[in-house]
Amino acid sequence: MTSIPATGPDDPSALDPRRLLILRAVAQAGSMSAGARALGWTQPAVSQHLQALERSARTPLLLRHSGGVTLTEAGRAAIVHADAIAAHLDAASREVAELAALGAGTVRLAAFPSALAVLVPPALERLAATSGVEVRLVEAEPPEAVELVRSGDVDVALTFGYAESPGVPSDLRGVGLGTDPVDVVLPTTHPAADRGDLRLADLADDDWVAGCVRCREHLVACAATEGFTPRVRHETDDYVVVQQLVARGLAVAALPRTALAAYRHPDVATRTVEGLGARSLHAAHRAGVERVPAVSALLGALRRPARGGTTRTRTGAGA
Amino acid sequence: MTSIPATGPDDPSALDPRRLLILRAVAQAGSMSAGARALGWTQPAVSQHLQALERSARTPLLLRHSGGVTLTEAGRAAIVHADAIAAHLDAASREVAELAALGAGTVRLAAFPSALAVLVPPALERLAATSGVEVRLVEAEPPEAVELVRSGDVDVALTFGYAESPGVPSDLRGVGLGTDPVDVVLPTTHPAADRGDLRLADLADDDWVAGCVRCREHLVACAATEGFTPRVRHETDDYVVVQQLVARGLAVAALPRTALAAYRHPDVATRTVEGLGARSLHAAHRAGVERVPAVSALLGALRRPARGGTTRTRTGAGA
DNA sequence: GCGCAGCCATAAGCCATGCTTGGGCCATGA
DNA sequence: TCATGGCCCAAGCATGGCTTATGGCTGCGC
Structure with missing residues (x-):
């Protein structure tokens, strides 16, 4: 039973969910700088994350132009799932917090x-x-x-x-x-x-x-x-x-x-x-x-x- | 416009999606050790991740007993969303890969x-x-x-x-x-x-x-x-x-x-x-x-x- | 009853991820 | 033409996070 999973988290072609959420924040903010501000980070941090995300995606996810960024087709496809991931993450946090706070269970x-x-x-x-x-x-x-x-x-x-x-x-x-x-x-x-x-x-x-x-x-x-x-x-x-x-x-x-x-x-x-x-x-x-x-x-x-x-x-x- | 987002990724009560996926792998494997093997990691790495996850959840997510672990109610609630997140992550990876490989677009x-x-x-x-x-x-x-x-x-x-x-x-x-x-x-x-x-x-x-x-x-x-x-x-x-x-x-x-x-x-x-x-x-x-x-x-x-x-x-x- | 095997937790060390600062280039608008 | 705002790059450093090593605990088999 030493089989390697089909697609583990270390699969180089797998996308990092945290970086997908960063992409989402940037897309919502309209630019990396604005997204970085929303995340409480500096702009290069966000830029590096998105570069890494695009590297693992092997295709551009957004187009840089003066004034901000716009999503490519691949970026739009990713954002759809990033939205769902964010929603589930939020739901999980809320449900767990409610259980922790004795509000449920x-x-x-x-x-x-x-x-x-x-x-x-x-x-x-x-x-x-x-x-x-x-x-x-x-x-x-x-x-x-x-x-x-x-x-x-x-x-x-x-x-x-x-x-x-x-x-x-x-x-x-x-x-x-x-x-x-x-x-x-x-x-x-x-x-x-x-x-x-x-x-x-x-x-x-x-x-x-x-x-x-x-x-x-x-x-x-x-x-x-x-x-x-x-x-x-x-x-x-x-x-x-x-x-x-x-x-x-x-x-x-x-x-x-x-x-x-x-x-x-x-x-x-x-x-x-x-x-x-x-x-x-x-x-x-x-x-x-x-x-x-x-x-x-x-x-x-x-x-x-x-x-x-x-x-x-x-x-x-x-x- | 220096407002802090309501719930950014640095919210201490927010759960790390990667750690949710680790929890999922462990739950599927039945024990931290088996989960670590499936992920290609060592057991302490997984153990530390799950401890951090439980710390941010402020409630136990799994019960340790000899022979492995079992989920608590909070853990089961989290797993449901972890499954969804994994599915969306996989779908995002596949769709983006297809666009990158000229299979679509x-x-x-x-x-x-x-x-x-x-x-x-x-x-x-x-x-x-x-x-x-x-x-x-x-x-x-x-x-x-x-x-x-x-x-x-x-x-x-x-x-x-x-x-x-x-x-x-x-x-x-x-x-x-x-x-x-x-x-x-x-x-x-x-x-x-x-x-x-x-x-x-x-x-x-x-x-x-x-x-x-x-x-x-x-x-x-x-x-x-x-x-x-x-x-x-x-x-x-x-x-x-x-x-x-x-x-x-x-x-x-x-x-x-x-x-x-x-x-x-x-x-x-x-x-x-x-x-x-x-x-x-x-x-x-x-x-x-x-x-x-x-x-x-x-x-x-x-x-x-x-x-x-x-x-x-x-x-x-x-x- | 006792040793062994499996599992998890802890400690210490070390490497790499990832964030920051500083600087540069480019495009836009006054 | 300059000022502004955006992104990229380079360098430095700190922290996160993985590893090895070890110990405690439980349950099982001899």
Whole structure:
């Protein structure tokens, strides 16, 4: 694969686009001197450029006469394309500048359900208030979300991790978005629901409903520290389903507060217990993308104190 | 008028078109190294160019990761225009090269009637045989033809001149196309028609029909040298009309051989006399245009020995 | 698990591009 | 006839930009 390209930039017969633009400026100005003034250069500089351009064109592009220059047929042909090049160059500069200034751009964000419900909406609201960045959302649990980042299908993935399992794989980069304490969820009728000094071990004989693999592993690990192995009867990621099961008295569960902020069943009680720890929240992305303004803005919006559940502060009726 | 242009090439936020093309090559190749190989450069050269491009863009255009690079949104936006720029650059190069290689182009030629009838057709035939140059013809007597060159309405003017009046004005350039001897035109019934040693003064008592101003002036000047003033009864540029008048015995005349090659009335005799001289034929043009290939080719075709009247050498029956 | 290969970034050096100043020629117009 | 304005040329110099050399990082294969 050492083939030489058909017409590379070093092709002697290829025209230098910058010199075409100089030709254009001169043609518009009517003379090399006027063109040079418009470009902020001296006249010999422009003259040399155009001589070089004509040398590579192997034909005169303009006729010099007292009072200025006029285009030859070849010069007119070149100018047509120079105009188009100038237009595209201008468009490219404007579009890129707009992306750089946060006036445009879209970021694809993958997030797990509770984050999507609680963390993301206020962040998007802030983002929309201060920029023209658009965000496309994809719901995905951390493993899939990470894979979407790796494949380039999304730019940022909201993930979580526990002490024993990192939230951001080593081949990606990420920023921490704080911790999300895990609480115990009990039926309101559960004897331990009102217990003053509740410990995790107090629930060693209960049936449990667990979530994703890592959540269950975390639960099991915490329980092991407390000296028991939880009986996991049911498995579901869905925090609504979990609470429905708990409310019916079918099991107890451990849910992060974010999930509880997204949805809270009236017939469950939540208790903070020692030894259940917290999950850490992360925004994972490929190295380098954090320098993209739109991504950086989204990360910044996510990092703001989004605590406060789903309450949206808006103009309107106060509390 | 020392105003700075709104967005000149030295605008720091403007993107360098050459660097956009480098970005394009890298994006197509998949990595800076491969792009550098395709461009015939080393990897650091490309890397530095793209860093400079991103600096002027004020946002990353591509993400570096092991195995190569991928475009960011801004990079994709830039590439779209880079593709267009590359296409226009290629089109400009091809069109200009075609004009330089005589594969295309049009030259506008003004000529006086007898040249248009005798000199031009064989020249155009030769030109068409060896190039794709097209010629647009305009009939104009030398004064108007010169004016058309000055105004830029034509590229080349075929003109003639006499010893006392140049064929090419000093503000234009031109090439000589040879001389065109002026002969006397007599009715075949004229007593001098068969005279052995005919001199111009022998026609001092005849009525004359003269052509354009300079032709008449030339005739008058020649006659003055011979010691008489011709009686100019009629005036017309048209060499057919002149010969019609002569054939009827209404006058004698002086006509260039080119005009006689274009049309020869059967009832007139032509005689070469001392002291009538010749007119010189020229191709006049603005300084510099002779370097335009199409113009140069036309001038070359005109300069060939076009003598031989209107006879065209073609494949077919020989003499 | 470890070395290797590929890729990109950086540093230093050097050459050439390309800009500037100064001067000259030419054509135009007062 | 001179003054003006345009383009070209020559010479000098600075900067841009390419090269070589090196290092860090990642991912893959043994």
